[in-house]
Amino acid sequence: MKLLRSIAILFMAASPFVPGGRMMAEAPAASVDVTKEGWWLTPYKATKEWTIGVSYTDVSISYIAALQKAVQNKAKEMGVKIIEVDAKNDTNVELSNVENLLQQKIDLLLFEGASLKASGASIEAANKANVPVVHFNILAEGGQYVAFVGSNQIDSGITMGKQIVKLYKELGKPSLNGIYMRGIAGYITDEIRNQGVKDTLKEAGIADKIMWTEQYADFSRGKAQSVAESILNKSSDYDFVIANGDDMILGALGAVKSAGLLGKVRLYCSVDGLPEVLDGIKAGEIVSTVFQNPEGQGAGGIMAATMYLDGRKDLPKQILIPFVLTDKSNVSDIMAIANRVYKQ
Amino acid sequence: MTKSATESGVRAVWSSDVHGERSLTHSARSMILRDYGIYIMLVIITLAFSVTTKGFATINNLILILLQVSVMGIISVGMLFVILSKGIDLSVGSTLAIAGMFSGLLAKQEPTPVNVALALGVPLFLGLACGLVNGYLISWGSLPPLIVTLGTMYAFRGFIVWYHVNPVYQLQPWYRILGQEKVGPIPIPVIILLCVTGITSLVLNRTRFGRYIYAVGGNEDAARAAGINVNLVKLCVYSINGFFCGLAGLVFTSRLGAAQSISGAGFEMVAIASVVVGGASLFGGRGTVGKTIVGALIMQIVQSGLVMLNVPSPIQQAILGFIIILAVWVDLFIQRREGVRRSGSIRGLFSSYKAN
Numbered sequence: 001m002k003l004l005r006s007i008a009i010l011f012m013a014a015s016p017f018v019p020g021g022r023m024m025a026e027a028p029a030a031s032v033d034v035t036k037e038g039w040w041l042t043p044y045k046a047t048k049e050w051t052i053g054v055s056y057t058d059v060s061i062s063y064i065a066a067l068q069k070a071v072q073n074k075a076k077e078m079g080v081k082i083i084e085v086d087a088k089n090d091t092n093v094e095l096s097n098v099e100n101l102l103q104q105k106i107d108l109l110l111f112e113g114a115s116l117k118a119s120g121a122s123i124e125a126a127n128k129a130n131v132p133v134v135h136f137n138i139l140a141e142g143g144q145y146v147a148f149v150g151s152n153q154i155d156s157g158i159t160m161g162k163q164i165v166k167l168y169k170e171l172g173k174p175s176l177n178g179i180y181m182r183g184i185a186g187y188i189t190d191e192i193r194n195q196g197v198k199d200t201l202k203e204a205g206i207a208d209k210i211m212w213t214e215q216y217a218d219f220s221r222g223k224a225q226s227v228a229e230s231i232l233n234k235s236s237d238y239d240f241v242i243a244n245g246d247d248m249i250l251g252a253l254g255a256v257k258s259a260g261l262l263g264k265v266r267l268y269c270s271v272d273g274l275p276e277v278l279d280g281i282k283a284g285e286i287v288s289t290v291f292q293n294p295e296g297q298g299a300g301g302i303m304a305a306t307m308y309l310d311g312r313k314d315l316p317k318q319i320l321i322p323f324v325l326t327d328k329s330n331v332s333d334i335m336a337i338a339n340r341v342y343k344q
Numbered sequence: 345m346t347k348s349a350t351e352s353g354v355r356a357v358w359s360s361d362v363h364g365e366r367s368l369t370h371s372a373r374s375m376i377l378r379d380y381g382i383y384i385m386l387v388i389i390t391l392a393f394s395v396t397t398k399g400f401a402t403i404n405n406l407i408l409i410l411l412q413v414s415v416m417g418i419i420s421v422g423m424l425f426v427i428l429s430k431g432i433d434l435s436v437g438s439t440l441a442i443a444g445m446f447s448g449l450l451a452k453q454e455p456t457p458v459n460v461a462l463a464l465g466v467p468l469f470l471g472l473a474c475g476l477v478n479g480y481l482i483s484w485g486s487l488p489p490l491i492v493t494l495g496t497m498y499a500f501r502g503f504i505v506w507y508h509v510n511p512v513y514q515l516q517p518w519y520r521i522l523g524q525e526k527v528g529p530i531p532i533p534v535i536i537l538l539c540v541t542g543i544t545s546l547v548l549n550r551t552r553f554g555r556y557i558y559a560v561g562g563n564e565d566a567a568r569a570a571g572i573n574v575n576l577v578k579l580c581v582y583s584i585n586g587f588f589c590g591l592a593g594l595v596f597t598s599r600l601g602a603a604q605s606i607s608g609a610g611f612e613m614v615a616i617a618s619v620v621v622g623g624a625s626l627f628g629g630r631g632t633v634g635k636t637i638v639g640a641l642i643m644q645i646v647q648s649g650l651v652m653l654n655v656p657s658p659i660q661q662a663i664l665g666f667i668i669i670l671a672v673w674v675d676l677f678i679q680r681r682e683g684v685r686r687s688g689s690i691r692g693l694f695s696s697y698k699a700n
Contacts, residue, residue, distance in 0.1 A: 060501075060606050065509040185658050216657035221511075221600055222607065226412050230651040233408050234399040247511075247604075254601060258524060276513045276602065342510055 029312040032303075034319050040300035043077070047310045050080045052302065053101035053131075054110045055122070057138070058089045063272055063294055064112075066341040067137060070298030071110070078306050087114040091122070098122040102129045109133045110305050113140025116188040132308065136301030138188070146308050149301040149319045153189060156271045156290045156323050157196015160242055163269045163288060163325070164197070165204045167240060179231055180214040181224050181243035181252055181270075190216075193244045193271060213238070217248045224251025232259045241265060246272035246289060253285060273326055275338045281331045288327040291334050295341045296321035381678055382623050382635050385671060386642055393649035400652060407529060413644040414533035415596045417637050419611060420618040421544050422588030424636045427619050428548075429581045430561040430628025431482065431489040436589045436615055437608030438500035439474040443467035443593030445504050448512040448603025451519040463519060467597075468590040474500060475586015482582060483575035497612070505605045513602040523598030533595045537637075540588065545633045557581060561628025617664075618643055621671040642667065 027042050052075070059065050068084065075082045083101060087094035094114045101109065102125060109126045111133050113119035120142020126133050127143045135148040168176055180197075183190035201207040213231055217224035224243065232238070232255055241256070243249040249270035256265050266287055270277065273291030280286035304315055326334045394401035419436050426433045443466075450463035474496065481492045525532050548554035559567040560577045568574050597603045622639025624631025646667055650660045 060505040060509060062510050185656075213654055214656075215651055215654070218657075220606075221602070221604065222596065225600060226648075227651050229408055229412065230648045233402075233405050234397070234652045250602070251600070254599075274511070276511065279514070 029307040029310040030314075032307065034300075034304065034316065038296075040074070040296055040303050042303075044303060044306070046078045046080045046306050050107045050306060050309045051105070052080055052082050052108050052110055052305055052309075053098070053104070053106035054082050054084045054302070055094060055098055055101070055112060056084065056086050057112050057114045059086045060088075062274060062342065063292075064137075066294035067112075067298040070295045070341055071302045074299035074302045078303065080302070080306050082110075082302070089114055091115050091118045094119060095122050095125065098125055102126060102131060106131060107309055108305050110301055111135050111140070111145075112137045115140065117141055134301060134305040134308065137297045147304050147315045147317055147319055149304050149321065150297050151292050151321050151323050153192045154196045156292065157193035158200050159196075159290045159323055159325050160193065160269045160271070161197040161200025161204075164201060164210065164240070164242065165206060167266070167268060168206055168209060171239065173239070175209045175211055176239040177211045177237055178213070178268075179228065179238055179241040179252070179265075180212050181227070181241065181245075181248040182214055182216045183219045183244045183248070185216055187219075189271075190219075190244050197242070217243075217251065219245045219247055221247040221251040221254075224248035225254045226251075228252040228255035229259070232256065232261065232265070236261055236265070238265045240268040242268050243270040246270050246274040246277045249286060249289070250274075250276060250280070253280065257285075271323075273324075273334055273338055275335070275342050278326065278331055278335045278338055281326065281328060282335075284328070288325060291324040291326045291338075293321050293324070293337065295337055298341075381674060382621070382638050382642075382671070385674065386638050386645075389642060389645055389649075393645065393652075397649055397652045400649060403529075405648075407531065407534070409641070409644055409648055410534045410537075411531045412648060413637075413640050414531070414537040415592045415599070416611065416614055416618060416644065417537045417640045418540050418588050418592040418595065419615045420622075420636050420640045421540055421633055422585035422592075423612075423615040424619050424622075424624060424631055424633060425544070425557065425581045426489070426585045427616075427624050427626060428557050428561045428628060428631055429578055430564065431578065431581065432493065432616070432626075433478060433489070433582065433585050434493040434612045435474065435478060435496040435500055436585070437611035438497050438504070439471055439586055439589040440593040440596060440608035440611060441605055442474065442500055442504045443471045443590040444597040444607050445508055445512065445603045445605055446470055447594050448515060448597050449508070451515040451597070452512060453516070455516045455518050460518065464522075464594065467594040468587060471586045471588070471590020471593065472583055473586070474589070475583040476579070478586065479579035479582030483578040501605075501609070507605070509605050511602050511604045515597075515601060515603075519598055520601060521598070523595050524601070533599060536591070536595060540591070541633055541637055548633060553577075553580070558629055561630075563629075614643065615640075617668050621668055623671075623675050639671070642671070 027044055032039055032042050032044065054071055056064055056068055059068050071082065083104060083106060085097035085101060087097060091114050098109065109131050111123065113135065116138065119140035123133055123140065123143030123145065133143065133145040135145055135150065137150045139148045139150060182194065198207065201210060215227045215231065217227050228251060236259060241249065241252045243252060249267055253267050256262055256267060262285065267285060269288045269290065271290045271292065273289050277286055277289050281288065300319065300321060304319055308315055324334060399405060423433060423436065447463050447467040450459055450466055453459040478493055478496055481487050482489050521532065523533055527535060548557065556572050556577050559572060560574050564574055596607060618640035619631065619636050620626060621642055622631065622636035624636065643664065646664055647660060650663060
C-alpha cells in the first residue's frame with residue numbers, strides 16, 4: 001500500500017511539469033482584482049518558478065478531475081511547478097501525502113481538505129514547516145491559512161431551496177411530494193446542502209408543505225437509479241426530485257424515464273453542472289442545476305497561491321467563486337465553461 | 345455438491361430400510377431444511393416485506409427486483425466459480441469498470457455493424473483478459489488469490505480512472521436495448537441472468553470440468569493426485585469470472601445509459617456476500633448457482649424493501665450486515681445438527697450399503 005502510494009506520488013509529480021511560454025502580456029500581482037467575475041482568466045506570469053504542492057481529495061471524481069485540469073493548465077501558463085497528490089478521500093493518506101510534499105521543499109501548499117473537521121493535522125504540519133497554505137474548493141478547519149478560494153457550500157443548498165419555493169408557488173398545490181437524493185451520510189457537501197435547502201424552506205414558511213422521501217444514494221448514479229426505481233414503484237405520486245449531486249439526478253432521470261413519468265415528476269435541481277446534466281437541461285428533461293465552477297476554484301486557487309508567493313499580501317481571506325443557478329435561460333454560457341474543463 | 349447429493353441419497357435409502365416410515369419423514373424434513381433453508385429464508389423475508397410495505401407484493405415490483413439484481417447476480421455467479429475453487433476475486437468491480445468504459449466509448453460511435461459488434465464484444469473480451477491475468481498469476485505464479493486480486497483491483501481501477509475519468513454518455517440508441525428493453529414483460533437483463541444461471545448450473549453439475557472445480561476447491565492435493573490439471577482449472581475459473589464481469593459491465597453500462605470510471609466500486613463485497621449468504625463455503629468445494637442467485641436476491645430484496653419503507657441508508661447497511669451473519673449462522677447451525685445425526689447413525693449407513 002505504502003509502496004503503491006509512493007509510486008503514485010512519483011508518477012503524479014513527474015507528469016504535470018511543463019515550463020510555460022514567456023510571450024503573453026501579463027498582469028502584475030497587485031493589479032488583479034480578485035472580486036471581479038472571471039479574474040482567474042487574466043493572463044499572469046510568476047516572477048519565479050515556484051514549487052507548489054497540490055493536495056486533492058479524490059481525482060477519480062469527475063468534478064475533482066476537472067479541478068485538477070484547471071490547476072495544471074493555469075500552472076503551465078504561469079510557469080510554476082506543481083507536485084500533485086491525491087488523498088483518495090482518506091485523511092490518513094492525506095496527511096502522509098502532505099508530509100511527503102513538505103519533504104520535497106515546496107514553497108506553498110494548495111490544499112483541498114478531504115474532511116471539514118479531520119484535515120487539521122495536514123494543515124498544522126505545513127504550518128510547522130513554515131509553508132503557507134491556500135485552501136481551494138473546501139475550507140477545512142484547523143491551523144493557519146493565507147486564503148480560501150472556493151464557493152460557500154451552503155449557498156448551493158439555499159439556491160436549491162429557493163428553486164423549490166418557486167415551484168411551490170408555481171404549482172399552487174396545498175402540499176408537494178418530493179424525493180431528495182442525499183449523498184453520503186456524514187459528508188460535508190451532503191449535510192450542508194441539506195441544511196441550506198431545509199433552512200430556506202423554513203424561512204419561506206413552507207417547510208411543512210413539502211413531504212420528503214429522502215434516501216442516501218452515495219453520490220452514485222447506479223445507486224440513485226436503483227433507489228429511485230424502488231421509490232417510484234411504491235408510488236408515482238411525486239411532484240419533483242432534487243439531488244445533492246449531478247450524478248444522482250442522472251440516476252433518478254433514468255428511473256423516471258423507465259417508469260414513464262418524465263414530465264410528471266420534475267427532475268428539478270441538483271448541484272455540480274456536469275456536461276450531461278447541462279445537455280439534459282437543454283433538452284428540457286432536467287429543470288436546473290447549481291453550477292459550481294471547477295475552473296474558478298482550480299485556476300483561481302493556483303493563481304492566488306502564486307500571487308501570494310510573488311509578494312501580494314493583501315489577498316482577501318475568502319475569495320468566493322459564486323455558484324450559478326443554471327436553467328434553460330443561461331445553459332449555453334455555462335456549457336462553454338463545462339466543455340472546456342470536463343473535456344477528456 | 346455432488347458429494348452431499350450422494351450422501352442425502354444414501355441416507356434416504358437407509359432410513360426407509362432400517363428405521364421405517366417415521367424416520368424417513370424426519371430425515372426428509374431435515375434434508376429440506378438443509379438443502380432448502382435459504383429458500384425458506386427468501387420466502388420469509390419476502391412475506392415480511394409484503395405485509396409491511398405497500399406496493400411491495402406486486403408483479404411490477406417483482407420484475408423490478410429481478411432487474412435490479414441482474415448485474416449483481418451475473419457477478420455473483422462468476423464469484424461462485426472462484427469461491428468454489430477456494431479462491432476469491434476482489435477485482436470484479438474494477439474489471440466491470442474497464443469493460444463498461446470501453447463498451448461505452450464504442451457505443452458512442454456511429455452504429456456500423458463493426459462498431460456494434462465491437463461495443464458488444466470488446467467488454468466480454470476485456471473481462472476475459474482481466475480474468476486471465478488474475479488466473480495466470482494465481483495458478484502458475486502460485487500467488488495467493490487475495491493478494492493478486494487486491495493488487496489488480498487497484499491496478500485496473502487506477503488504469504481506467506487515468507484513461508478516462510469523465511463519464512461517457514449520449515450512447516447510440518441501439519445500445520439501450522440490452523439494459524433497458526423488455527421481451528414481453530421480462531427485462532432483457534433478467535433474461536441474460538437466467539441464461540447465465542442455466543448454463544453455469546449445467547456446467548457445474550453435468551460436466552467433468554464442473555466436478556473438477558469442486559474437487560480442486562475441496563482438496564487441491566487430492567485433485568492433483570487424481571490427475572486433474574489444477575492450474576488449468578484455476579485459470580479457467582478466473583477467466584470465467586472475468587468474462588461474467590465483462591458481461592455485467594456491458595449490461596450495467598447499457599442500463600445506466602452511461603459509462604463511468606468509478607462504476608462497480610464496492611461490488612466485490614456485495615458479490616462475495618451474495619455467494620456466502622447463498623450457502624457457499626469460503627473454504628471451497630461447496631455451493632450452487634441456484635442458491636447464489638437466491639443469496640443475491642435476498643440482499644436486493646432487503647435493500648429495495650428498506651428503501652420502500654424509507655429506512656435511512658446507514659440503518660439499511662446495518663440490517664444487511666446482520667442478514668449476512670444470520671444467513672451463514674443458520675446454515676452452519678443446520679450443517680452441525682446434520683453432522684451429529686449422520687455420525688450417530690453410522691450403523692444404518694453401513695446397512696444401507698449392504699442393502700445396495
